[in-house]
Amino acid sequence: MLVPPSRGRYAKGVERREQIIQTATDVFATEGFEGTALRRVAELVGVRESTLFHYFGTKQELLTAVLEERDRRAHRDLGGEGGDMVSALPAVARSNAAQPGLTTLYAVASATASATDHASHEYFHNRFKAVVDNAARDIAARQEAGTLRTDLPAVVLARLLVAASDGLQLQWMYDKTLDMARDLDSLATTLFARPAVPNNQ
Amino acid sequence: MLVPPSRGRYAKGVERREQIIQTATDVFATEGFEGTALRRVAELVGVRESTLFHYFGTKQELLTAVLEERDRRAHRDLGGEGGDMVSALPAVARSNAAQPGLTTLYAVASATASATDHASHEYFHNRFKAVVDNAARDIAARQEAGTLRTDLPAVVLARLLVAASDGLQLQWMYDKTLDMARDLDSLATTLFARPAVPNNQ
DNA sequence: GTCTATATTAAGATAGAC
DNA sequence: GTCTATCTTAATATAGAC
Numbered sequence: 462m463l464v465p466p467s468r469g470r471y472a473k474g475v476e477r478r479e480q481i482i483q484t485a486t487d488v489f490a491t492e493g494f495e496g497t498a499l500r501r502v503a504e505l506v507g508v509r510e511s512t513l514f515h516y517f518g519t520k521q522e523l524l525t526a527v528l529e530e531r532d533r534r535a536h537r538d539l540g541g542e543g544g545d546m547v548s549a550l551p552a553v554a555r556s557n558a559a560q561p562g563l564t565t566l567y568a569v570a571s572a573t574a575s576a577t578d579h580a581s582h583e584y585f586h587n588r589f590k591a592v593v594d595n596a597a598r599d600i601a602a603r604q605e606a607g608t609l610r611t612d613l614p615a616v617v618l619a620r621l622l623v624a625a626s627d628g629l630q631l632q633w634m635y636d637k638t639l640d641m642a643r644d645l646d647s648l649a650t651t652l653f654a655r656p657a658v659p660n661n662q
Numbered sequence: 663m664l665v666p667p668s669r670g671r672y673a674k675g676v677e678r679r680e681q682i683i684q685t686a687t688d689v690f691a692t693e694g695f696e697g698t699a700l701r702r703v704a705e706l707v708g709v710r711e712s713t714l715f716h717y718f719g720t721k722q723e724l725l726t727a728v729l730e731e732r733d734r735r736a737h738r739d740l741g742g743e744g745g746d747m748v749s750a751l752p753a754v755a756r757s758n759a760a761q762p763g764l765t766t767l768y769a770v771a772s773a774t775a776s777a778t779d780h781a782s783h784e785y786f787h788n789r790f791k792a793v794v795d796n797a798a799r800d801i802a803a804r805q806e807a808g809t810l811r812t813d814l815p816a817v818v819l820a821r822l823l824v825a826a827s828d829g830l831q832l833q834w835m836y837d838k839t840l841d842m843a844r845d846l847d848s849l850a851t852t853l854f855a856r857p858a859v860p861n862n863q
Numbered sequence: 864g865t866c867t868a869t870a871t872t873a874a875g876a877t878a879g880a881c
Numbered sequence: 882g883t884c885t886a887t888c889t890t891a892a893t894a895t896a897g898a899c
Contacts, residue, residue: 572773575835586836624829634776652853
C-alpha cells in the first residue's frame with residue numbers, strides 16, 4: 462500500500478494471499494480472533510505458519526486484511542460507488558445477519574481497536590470517516606432533490622444513520638430475533654422523510 | 663446467591679468490596695482490562711490477590727461488578743426511575759465523554775461478551791433489554807401525550823435511540839471531537855418530533 | 864466472653880503468552 | 882520451554898451475634 466513492489470506480485474502469491482484471507486475469515490468468524498492460533502489457519506491453508514507471516518507481518522495485520530476484504534465484498538455486492546447508501550444500509554444489515562461470525566468479529570475489532578496505538582486503529586478511523594462521508598454525500602444529494610428532510614445537516618443525519626447501523630448490530634448480537642434491516646429502513650424512510658409543511662399550530 | 667449467608671456481610675467486607683470495585687474501575691479505565699493483571703488492583707487496594715478472589719470469584723466477575731456500579735451511578739446521577747429517558751440520553755453522553763476510559767471499557771466489553779458462554783453475556787443481555795424497555799415506555803408515554811411522532815411503534819424508536827447512542831459512542835472513540843450529546847439531541851427532538859399534518863401534495 | 868461466619872492470606876496448580 | 886497471570890485450596894485472624 463505504501464511502497465509499490467518493484468516487480469509486482471507473482472500470480473501464485475496473489476492467489477495464496479487470497480486463499481489465506483479467505484481461510485482466516487472462516488476461522489476467525491467461527492472460532493474468534495483472540496482465542497485462535499494462526500497455526501489453525503496455516504493448517505487449513507496447507508502451509509507453514511511462517512508462510513503466513515511472510516504475507517502478513519503480524520496477526521493483527523491479517524485481521525485488518527480480513528476486514529478490508531469484507532468491506533470490498535460488501536461494496537461489490539451492493540453495486541458500485543458512493544451513491545444510494547441510505548437505501549443500501551438495510552441490505553447490508555440483512556447480509557450481516559446472514560454472517561453472524563464475521564459480523565461479530567467486526568464489532569469486537571472495531572471496539573477493541575480504538576486505542577490510538579492499536580494496529581487496526583488507523584483502518585477503523587479511516588473507515589468510519591469514509592462511511593460517514595459517503596452517507597453524507599448521498600444524503601446531501603437527496604436533500605437537494607427534495608426527497609429528504611433538510612432541517613438537519615447532512616453530516617448529522619449521516620452520523621446518526623451509521624451509528625444506528627452499528628448500534629442495532631450490537632443489540633442484534635444479544636438478540637438474534639431483532640430485524641436490523643427493518644428498523645434501519647424505518648429510520649431511513651420514515652424518520653428521514655421530509656416533514657410536511659405545517660397547516661396549523 | 664444459591665445459599666444465603668447465615669450471618670450476612672460484615673461492615674468491613676462491604677466497605678472493602680466497594681473499595682475494590684472503585685480501584686478496579688480506575689485501573690481498568692486507565693490501563694484496560696485484558697492487559698491488566700489483578701496484581702495491580704490488589705496492590706493499589708493494599709491487599710493480596712487472593713483477597714480479590716475471595717470477593718469476586720473471577721476477573722470477569724469483577725469486571726461485571728465494575729460495569730454494574732457504573733450503571734448504578736449513571737442512574738443515580740440522572741435522577742430516579744425510568745421516566746424522561748429520551749431527554750436524559752444526551753446528558754448520559756456528555757457524562758460518558760468526560761470519562762473516556764470507562765466508556766471505552768464498556769464498549770469493548772459489550773462487543774466482546776456477545777458470545778453466549780461469555781461470563782458477562784447475561785449482564786449485557788439483560789441490560790440491553792432493560793434500557794430499550796425503559797426507553798420504549800418513556801416514548802410511548804410521550805406519544806400518548808402527543809409530543810412525539812406516532813407513525814412508528816415506540817419499541818422501534820426506542821431501539822433506534824439506544825442504537826444511535828451506542829453507535830455514536832463508537833464513532834466518538836475514533837474521533838473525540840464529535841459531540842455525541844448534540845447529535846443525540848437532534849435525534850430526540852427533531853427526528854422524533856411529531857410531523858405536522860400535510861397541507862398539500 | 865465464647866463461638867462461628869466472614870475476612871484475609873499463604874502456597875501452589877493450571878493455563879496461556881511469548 | 883520459561884514465565885506470568887488466573888484461579889484453587891486450605892489455613893489463620895477477626896468481626897460481631899448471642
